[in-house]
Amino acid sequence: MRGGFLFVVAGVLSAQAPPDPTEVLAQARDKIVESRPRLPNYTCVQTVDRSYFRRAVQPNPFPSCSQMQAEDDSHNHDLDLYLTDRLRLDVKVSGGVEIGSWAGATQFDAKSIFELVGRGPFGTGALGTFLSDIFDNGGTSFAYNGEVLSDAGNLYQYSYAVPLGASHYLVKAGRDWPAIAYEGEVGIDPHSLDLKRLVVRSNRLPTETETCEVVTNADYARIHIGTGDYLLPQRSRLHLAMVSTAEDEIVTTYSGCREYQSESTIHFEGDPAIAGGKTADAVASAHLPPGLPISLELIAPIDTDVAAAGDVVMERVRKPVRAAETKEILVPAGAMVRGRIMRMQHWMTPPSRFDIGIRLESWETDGVSAPLYAEPDRSELTHNAGGSKRGVPINLPRVGQSDRVRIFQFATDRKRYVMPRGFESKWITTGAPSGP
Numbered sequence: 001m002r003g004g005f006l007f008v009v010a011g012v013l014s015a016q017a018p019p020d021p022t023e024v025l026a027q028a029r030d031k032i033v034e035s036r037p038r039l040p041n042y043t044c045v046q047t048v049d050r051s052y053f054r055r056a057v058q059p060n061p062f063p064s065c066s067q068m069q070a071e072d073d074s075h076n077h078d079l080d081l082y083l084t085d086r087l088r089l090d091v092k093v094s095g096g097v098e099i100g101s102w103a104g105a106t107q108f109d110a111k112s113i114f115e116l117v118g119r120g121p122f123g124t125g126a127l128g129t130f131l132s133d134i135f136d137n138g139g140t141s142f143a144y145n146g147e148v149l150s151d152a153g154n155l156y157q158y159s160y161a162v163p164l165g166a167s168h169y170l171v172k173a174g175r176d177w178p179a180i181a182y183e184g185e186v187g188i189d190p191h192s193l194d195l196k197r198l199v200v201r202s203n204r205l206p207t208e209t210e211t212c213e214v215v216t217n218a219d220y221a222r223i224h225i226g227t228g229d230y231l232l233p234q235r236s237r238l239h240l241a242m243v244s245t246a247e248d249e250i251v252t253t254y255s256g257c258r259e260y261q262s263e264s265t266i267h268f269e270g271d272p273a274i275a276g277g278k279t280a281d282a283v284a285s286a287h288l289p290p291g292l293p294i295s296l297e298l299i300a301p302i303d304t305d306v307a308a309a310g311d312v313v314m315e316r317v318r319k320p321v322r323a324a325e326t327k328e329i330l331v332p333a334g335a336m337v338r339g340r341i342m343r344m345q346h347w348m349t350p351p352s353r354f355d356i357g358i359r360l361e362s363w364e365t366d367g368v369s370a371p372l373y374a375e376p377d378r379s380e381l382t383h384n385a386g387g388s389k390r391g392v393p394i395n396l397p398r399v400g401q402s403d404r405v406r407i408f409q410f411a412t413d414r415k416r417y418v419m420p421r422g423f424e425s426k427w428i429t430t431g432a433p434s435g436p
Contacts, residue, residue: 045103048308164204
């Protein structure tokens with residue numbers, strides 16, 4: 001009886017013994033590395049909320065990066081939020097490579113995701129590149145930091161470092177994409193051996209980036225895709241500290257991840273789209289000549305609390321569009337027009353306003369859908385149909401933005417604006433763009 005009792009106590013003590021940190025890391029690494037090749041091609045919806053901060057009092061001269069780091073550690077400065085914007089993208093991941101499109105697009109684009117997003121801070125890697133570069137990399141070094149409590153439970157935390165010679169972390173520096181060394185922490189569930197938290201940090205950035213430090217935090221969980229469960233990010237936060245003392249924060253949430261079962265179709269903006277099985281001749285006949293005025297009304301409201309650049313908007317033609325000479329009706333009243341939000345910004349500093357940019361994409365009637373190329377009616381914007389005159393404001397598109405994007409500005413001190421259903425806008429048709 002005594003021996004049996006001693007055996008039971010020994011068994012309980014053995015069961016309560018904490019897992020060995022080295023074994024936990026090794027097994028977690030093996031799970032990540034072995035699962036990556038089995039991960040099917042998949043897509044996720046990314047909603048990207050970007051916030052831009054600057055100091056309440058601008059220093060002169062700017063402090064060095066090391067001085068800024070010391071100030072951050074001591075919380076010795078105040079930051080004001082002056083601008084926010086939001087993007088929504090569909091991202092296809094195949095072999096660890098991310099290909100992007102605007103949310104709800106019928107095809108993935110041939111351009112890189114950074115060209116699609118345009119100007120402004122943006123980062124990739126949380127969907128898999130970081131995991132491969134950290135865990136499937138003989139140059140990475142690890143150290144055990146102890147056990148930490150998080151929202152995901154008790155985690156084993158490890159610090160790691162990836163030296164420059166082993167790094168595939170690329171940053172935009174002028175026209176180049178040099179690699180940078182980085183380090184950070186990983187949080188691993190010692191029982192499931194799943195990665196739960198990832199921190200990626202670097203303060204060794206090329207001068208051309210005008211950035212002192214970049215930090216990414218990502219939370220991971222298992223998501224069912226196809227026939228298996230795979231480790232994917234739920235949310236990531238990218239923080240940049242700039243040499244100008246400005247700071248940017250980019251929060252990305254991932255949703256709707258699913259297997260992508262067909263090959264992606266690559267297209268370039270401006271390619272004709274044929275809908276409903278109609279012939280190319282039918283679509284060609286639906287193309288509109290340049291110089292025709294189009295008056296539209298918004299079918300559903302646009303709520304700045306949820307809307308994002310990348311979202312589709314539907315509008316209705318208010319008046320028939322007629323040929324310039326024959327007066328033939330080319331587009332009947334009531335025809336549907338598909339557009340897309342290209343900018344969704346909230347400026348907090350006076351004059352406070354929301355900027356909503358919209359580009360028209362196509363129109364449809366009798367089951368035929370064709371591209372619609374149009375630019376804002378400048379006479380409506382300037383109240384001067386005769387062209388620019390002294391003292392009349394000139395509305396320029398921002399750098400890198402097509403002049404086919406119309407920016408609607410709504411001045412308000414409120415934190416939310418709803419562009420109402422039935423909102424009217426006027427456009428002028430143009431020729432197809434000459435390039436992609």
